[in-house]
Amino acid sequence: MEISHILNELGEDRSLYFNAVSPPIVQSSNFVFDTFEDLRKAFEDEDSAYLYSRGKNPTIEILRKKLAALDGAEDALVFNSGASAIFASVLANVGAGDHIVSVDKPYSWAWRMFDNMLPRFNVTTTYIDGTRIENFEKAILPNTRIIYLECPNSNTFEMQDLEAVARLAKERGIITIVDNSYSTPLHQKPISLGIDLSLQSATKYLGGHSDTVAGVLTGKKDMLQKIFNEQLLNNGSGISPFNAWLILRGLRTLPVRLQHITKTTEKVIGFLKNHPKIERVIFPFDENFPQIELARKQLSGACGLLTIVLKADSHEAIERFTYSLKHFLVAVSWGGHESLILPQAAGIAPETFDPTIEKHRMARMYLGLEDADYLIQDLEQALTVL
Numbered sequence: 526m527e528i529s530h531i532l533n534e535l536g537e538d539r540s541l542y543f544n545a546v547s548p549p550i551v552q553s554s555n556f557v558f559d560t561f562e563d564l565r566k567a568f569e570d571e572d573s574a575y576l577y578s579r580g581k582n583p584t585i586e587i588l589r590k591k592l593a594a595l596d597g598a599e600d601a602l603v604f605n606s607g608a609s610a611i612f613a614s615v616l617a618n619v620g621a622g623d624h625i626v627s628v629d630k631p632y633s634w635a636w637r638m639f640d641n642m643l644p645r646f647n648v649t650t651t652y653i654d655g656t657r658i659e660n661f662e663k664a665i666l667p668n669t670r671i672i673y674l675e676c677p678n679s680n681t682f683e684m685q686d687l688e689a690v691a692r693l694a695k696e697r698g699i700i701t702i703v704d705n706s707y708s709t710p711l712h713q714k715p716i717s718l719g720i721d722l723s724l725q726s727a728t729k730y731l732g733g734h735s736d737t738v739a740g741v742l743t744g745k746k747d748m749l750q751k752i753f754n755e756q757l758l759n760n761g762s763g764i765s766p767f768n769a770w771l772i773l774r775g776l777r778t779l780p781v782r783l784q785h786i787t788k789t790t791e792k793v794i795g796f797l798k799n800h801p802k803i804e805r806v807i808f809p810f811d812e813n814f815p816q817i818e819l820a821r822k823q824l825s826g827a828c829g830l831l832t833i834v835l836k837a838d839s840h841e842a843i844e845r846f847t848y849s850l851k852h853f854l855v856a857v858s859w860g861g862h863e864s865l866i867l868p869q870a871a872g873i874a875p876e877t878f879d880p881t882i883e884k885h886r887m888a889r890m891y892l893g894l895e896d897a898d899y900l901i902q903d904l905e906q907a908l909t910v911l
């Protein structure tokens with residue numbers, strides 16, 4: 526299906542709402558029933574009719590159709606955060622005594638769930654370097670139920686060969702889940718590579734304006750129905766109609782935003798790589814990226830998020846550089862219109878900062894919708910303080 530059709534037309538029926546171009550925010554908690562029979566059917570399957578907006582809602586329904594189609598998946602669920610999409614996908618598929626294999630350094634709240642919450646229910650997790658398929662083979666136990674992936678990983682962008690991991694998991698009857706926030710379905714298609722469940726923080730590129738927190742999960746209908754009934758309805762973790770509408774609005778411009786950011790990123794990386802104060806740039810499409818071959822095979826693009834290693838000898842120098850930037854905001858998250866910087870040093874106490882540890886000199890950068898030259902000039906002046 527063409528992306529233009531998905532983003533501009535799919536799931537929308539203007540004759541239902543006064544021929545309005547923009548779909549309405551159906552800001553209603555509950556829906557009226559004309560017969561006992563209809564009501565009984567809705568009780569039996571809450572995803573079959575509009576009953577109550579914790580489950581199904583017309584505005585959210587439009588978004589579900591578009592997100593499922595973007596991923597080439599049978600169905601999509603939309604959550605009130607990426608974290609709740611992660612939580613629901615995992616919790617629906619493990620029971621007491623089960624085991625999970627996860628890539629190293631998954632998104633921080635996935636990590637906390639694996640380390641702090643699931644052990645209380647006797648669910649254990651083994652972390653592996655996901656860049657090698659042998660590591661998955663070695664870590665799988667008879668009670669492994671889930672392989673949890675994040676591709677590319679946060680900060681240093683390690684990748685997994687999704688097709689190979691999916692094949693291995695299928696042989697062993699294990700469910701695969703991947704966090705695809707970095708790439709979006711425009712640049713990586715996990716479902717077509719055989720992954721069972723693909724999730725994203727819709728807060729990032731899908732929303733695109735830094736004004737909404739949301740998450741999406743796609744996959745086969747039967748798997749998602751189980752998650753809808755056991756997790757989304759029970760936890761009340763579905764998105765609200767207004768936030769669903771904001772994501773719908775963000776989706777309209779997703780391809781042009783990514784195209785623009787791709788060009789900006791190329792230009793800014795070109796500048797950074799030639800700057801004497803930058804030791805190296807970590808980015809999946811950089812020629813020095815260790816998995817460049819896999820990146821070229823599996824991703825149709827990468828943009829916006831990259832990591833720089835600064836040549837800096839003190840915590841103070843990194844802080845001074847960071848706050849000399851006029852157009853990069855110091856904030857978490859990414860995927861919006863505004864460029865951001867998040868140095869590792871910000872999370873390290875000055876007395877424990879050690880410049881011989883490369884990680885301490887790393888800074889994650891996100892390039893937003895500003896012009897490349899505007900950002901380069903800013904970086905140029907700020908780097909002079911290092």
Ligand SMILES: *Cc1c(COP(=O)(O)O)cnc(C)c1O
Nearest residue numbers: 606607608632704706726728739
């Ligand atoms: C932000 C993020 C999440 C969590 O999403 P929220 O919408 O903030 O809950 C998960 N994975 C990755 C890679 C992220 O960047």
